Amino acid sequence: MKKSKFSIAAIVLSTSLLFSSCIGSFGLHNKLLSWNHEIGNKFVNELVYFAFNIIPIYPVCYITDMLILNSIEFWSGSNPIADVGTIKRVKGENGNYLVETLENGYIITKEGVEGTTQLTHNAETNIWSVEANGEQSDFLRINDDNTADLLLPNGNVQSIQLNAEGLQMAKEELAQAL
Secondary structure, three states: OOOHHHHHHHHHHHHHHHHOOOOOOHHHHHHHHHHHHOOOOOOHHHHHHHHHHOHHHHHHHHHHHHHHHHHHHHHHHHOOOOOOEEEEEEEOOOOOEEEEEEOOOOEEEEEOOOOOOEEEEEEOOEEEEEEEOOEEEEEEEEOOOOOOEOOOOOEEEEEEEEEEEHHHHHHHHHHOOO
């Protein structure tokens, strides 16, 4: 009996080394928790939480995230349980915005204003596009060397670093181009 427990522990520890630095977003477990928070008051939430730990829905979701989904996210760069379709309210400098998550981008709507802006990522070309007022244009190409090419409205291309300095440079370039 002791030998089998030791073997199981050794296997678990060995496989955990394969997934090191793979913390992941725990999308499935977090969706289940979010759902639980929305179904009622704190007493109902606690009852559901308690029942889902006994059944064991929470542990199965957590282990599925830990061993499968987070590993897929680590190796592929995307989580199969992404928050597609969720809408979040974001407070900006010029008002509130609703941001809907798509499979390949976002739809942004300013509260109280007609029309939307859609940001779309093309995985094949690694280019982000923006569509607003019926017009679409490419604006950013992500490179493999930790840089990006900012595709300016005047037709110029500015290479920037993917860090805080590069973001500041991009803001300045866009301000000059507009």
